[in-house]
Amino acid sequence: MSDLTRLTIAEARAALDAKEFTSLELTDAYLAAMEAHRDLNAYILETPEKAREMARASDERIAAGKAGALEGIPLGIKDLFATEGVLTQACSHILDGFKPPYESTVTANLWRDGAVMLGKLNMDEFAMGSSNETSYYGPVKNPWKAKGDNKDLVPGGSSGGSAAAVAARLCAGATATDTGGSIRQPAAFTGTVGIKPTYGRCSRWGIVAFASSLDQAGPISRDVRDCAIMLKSMASVDPKDTTSVDIEVPDYEAVMGKSVKGMKIGVPAEYRVDGMPADIEALWQKGIAWLKDAGAEVIDISLPHTKYALPAYYIVAPAEASSNLARYDGVRYGLRVPGEDIVSMYENTRAEGFGPEVRRRIMIGTYVLSAGYYDAYYVKAQKVRTLIKRDFETVFADGVDAILTPATPTAAFGLADQDMASDPVKMYLNDIFTVTVNMAGLPGIAVPAGLDGKGLPLGLQLIGKPFDETTLFQLAHVIEQQAGRFSPEI
Amino acid sequence: MSVDQATVRRIARLARIRISDNEVPKLEGELNRILDWIELLGEVDTANVEPMTSVVSMQMRKREDAVTDGGYPERVTANAPQSDDNFFMVPKVVE
Numbered sequence: 341m342s343d344l345t346r347l348t349i350a351e352a353r354a355a356l357d358a359k360e361f362t363s364l365e366l367t368d369a370y371l372a373a374m375e376a377h378r379d380l381n382a383y384i385l386e387t388p389e390k391a392r393e394m395a396r397a398s399d400e401r402i403a404a405g406k407a408g409a410l411e412g413i414p415l416g417i418k419d420l421f422a423t424e425g426v427l428t429q430a431c432s433h434i435l436d437g438f439k440p441p442y443e444s445t446v447t448a449n450l451w452r453d454g455a456v457m458l459g460k461l462n463m464d465e466f467a468m469g470s471s472n473e474t475s476y477y478g479p480v481k482n483p484w485k486a487k488g489d490n491k492d493l494v495p496g497g498s499s500g501g502s503a504a505a506v507a508a509r510l511c512a513g514a515t516a517t518d519t520g521g522s523i524r525q526p527a528a529f530t531g532t533v534g535i536k537p538t539y540g541r542c543s544r545w546g547i548v549a550f551a552s553s554l555d556q557a558g559p560i561s562r563d564v565r566d567c568a569i570m571l572k573s574m575a576s577v578d579p580k581d582t583t584s585v586d587i588e589v590p591d592y593e594a595v596m597g598k599s600v601k602g603m604k605i606g607v608p609a610e611y612r613v614d615g616m617p618a619d620i621e622a623l624w625q626k627g628i629a630w631l632k633d634a635g636a637e638v639i640d641i642s643l644p645h646t647k648y649a650l651p652a653y654y655i656v657a658p659a660e661a662s663s664n665l666a667r668y669d670g671v672r673y674g675l676r677v678p679g680e681d682i683v684s685m686y687e688n689t690r691a692e693g694f695g696p697e698v699r700r701r702i703m704i705g706t707y708v709l710s711a712g713y714y715d716a717y718y719v720k721a722q723k724v725r726t727l728i729k730r731d732f733e734t735v736f737a738d739g740v741d742a743i744l745t746p747a748t749p750t751a752a753f754g755l756a757d758q759d760m761a762s763d764p765v766k767m768y769l770n771d772i773f774t775v776t777v778n779m780a781g782l783p784g785i786a787v788p789a790g791l792d793g794k795g796l797p798l799g800l801q802l803i804g805k806p807f808d809e810t811t812l813f814q815l816a817h818v819i820e821q822q823a824g825r826f827s828p829e830i
Numbered sequence: 831m832s833v834d835q836a837t838v839r840r841i842a843r844l845a846r847i848r849i850s851d852n853e854v855p856k857l858e859g860e861l862n863r864i865l866d867w868i869e870l871l872g873e874v875d876t877a878n879v880e881p882m883t884s885v886v887s888m889q890m891r892k893r894e895d896a897v898t899d900g901g902y903p904e905r906v907t908a909n910a911p912q913s914d915d916n917f918f919m920v921p922k923v924v925e
Contacts, residue, residue: 437909438909439908439909441902441905441906441908538886539885539886540885540886540888553884553885579891579893582890582891583884583886585886585888586891645874647870648870648871648873648874651867651868651870651871652871654864654867654868655868655871662845666846669846670911671910671911671918671920672907672909672910672918673909673910673911674909674911675911676911676912678921679921680921681921681922682920682921682922682923683846684848684921685920685921686846687846687847687848688848690845690846690847690848691847691848691849694847699847700857700860700861700864702845702847703838703841703842703845703847703857703861704861704864704865706841706844706845707833707837707841707861707865710841710844713831716831717831717868719881720871720876721871722881722882722883723874723876723879723880723881723882724871724874724876725881725882726879726880726881726882727874727876727879729882729885763863764860764863764864765863765864765867780885781885781886806886
């Protein structure tokens with residue numbers, strides 16, 4: 341039974357088609373795995389009844405020859421996605437008990453294509469974090485551990501539950517979101533593949549909003565092919581999201597194995613940061629060599645405003661969050677803490693309902709948008725954003741097809757790391773390689789590329805042109821072929 | 831730029847988040863740590879640069895101004911901490 345969970349989405353799909361087993365059997369195998377690994381705390385809500393119901397419906401469709409693209413495939417759903425009638429709380433106390441009477445467009449697309457929902461996955465509260473330690477429901481443990489060390493490690497964040505569940509084979513694939521790196525960084529920390537598509541590729545309707553100009557949904561999966569399969573289903577233009585773009589969704593899977601000969605890959609000097617571990621530099625060089633071997637041309641490029649992306653992000657994202665999270669006031673849903681008047685009710689509810697990281701970001705956001713500071717901070721940061729995007733546009737106009745960088749500045753670090761806890765900025769620096777991509781609205785994929793000296797996974801990132809996820813999948817597949825697959829001992 | 835304790839209290843008021851007296855110094859420190867780091871942006875010459883208002887260059891799509899949804903107030907108020915007759919109930923707002 342447990343062997344069924346070793347199959348990728350592509351393999352399971354083929355086996356279901358060949359009637360080797362049923363979706364119900366596959367789903368039961370995953371439900372058993374979830375129960376056996378509750379210690380990871382990847383799932384904050386298991387939905388076994390619903391999963392079995394959906395699996396049976398999938399089996400009927402398969403038998404009738406009406407299988408969809410993801411028919412019968414069991415997936416985990418990040419708690420940020422509204423799932424009709426099923427708890428959706430963004431792992432925050434302030435959304436206690438919220439059951440949406442509607443389904444997010446992205447998950448609706450997955451169910452339309454026949455996928456099965458196993459449950460809701462843990463995450464940093466309101467997607468704010470890089471270690472999944474800000475969740476109201478407790479941290480997630482990375483299924484990976486350093487060689488000879490029993491210390492629990494973080495899976496990364498905010499999509500820590502999604503990445504841990506995929507790596508530990510507690511689902512065939514998972515949905516996630518990325519605002520500053522929340523798909524790519526946890527994917528890199530867990531040896532999984534994660535893509536943040538171009539802003540506007542997937543609909544944001546029904547996804548609890550953090551920073552509306554940066555948020556984007558995407559899949560985390562075990563390999564590049566599965567990632568391509570999932571994105572094809574997730575992506576769509578949506579009249580309910582006016583920032584979604586009406587561009588045809590290509591058959592991403594079709595480019596697996598296609599040659600990358602003649603592609604121009606840029607390596608940006610500014611991504612080589614002070615104190616970068618030798619392991620990561622070495623991995624980056626390996627990635628360059630693999631792409632050269634595959635016939636790509638690798639050139640040095642410059643993205644001069646790189647180092648300003650993270651501070652600019654920590655103005656823009658909190659500003660947008662302070663606006664988006666104003667709705668959590670105890671009136672229409674979630675937690676309500678009584679007060680002697682309406683303002684006290686708001687203040688008490690929000691004080692008790694939000695965790696410290698969320699409160700910190702709302703306060704920064706409120707400050708930078710307040711009278712007298714708006715121009716100095718928010719407008720300034722939006723101008724820097726234009727320059728960051730222009731850096732990329734210049735390089736792409738020069739003929740570069742994609743950019744290769746490390747995904748993270750380190751491998752997964754320890755839970756409750758004192759160093760990280762002592763200074764909020766230290767935690768923010770985890771996103772140093774990923775945040776530029778959200779600021780520019782470009783697509784970015786993290787693909788596992790090797791293990792560090794302690795046996796922990798490291799990932800490489802490829803950044804692409806707008807709506808050119810196809811090229812990213814093609815290149816990531818080449819890296820994957822050379823690097824191999826990585827699984828934790830579980 | 832940095833904030834003092836009075837500003838921290840003002841921000842908390844604007845954000846409608848109650849903070850206790852003993853939380854103020856810690857918050858002051860954390861916010862100043864972040865604001866200090868953000869000062870780095872002062873190095874960037876942004877004269878003659880337009881602020882980015884949209885990541886993707888596009889015109890906002892419009893739709894017909896027609897009612898296409900609604901008529902189920904019980905579903906809308908189903909998650910309310912307190913509701914009555916399909917209204918959201920709150921402490922008195924107007925004296």
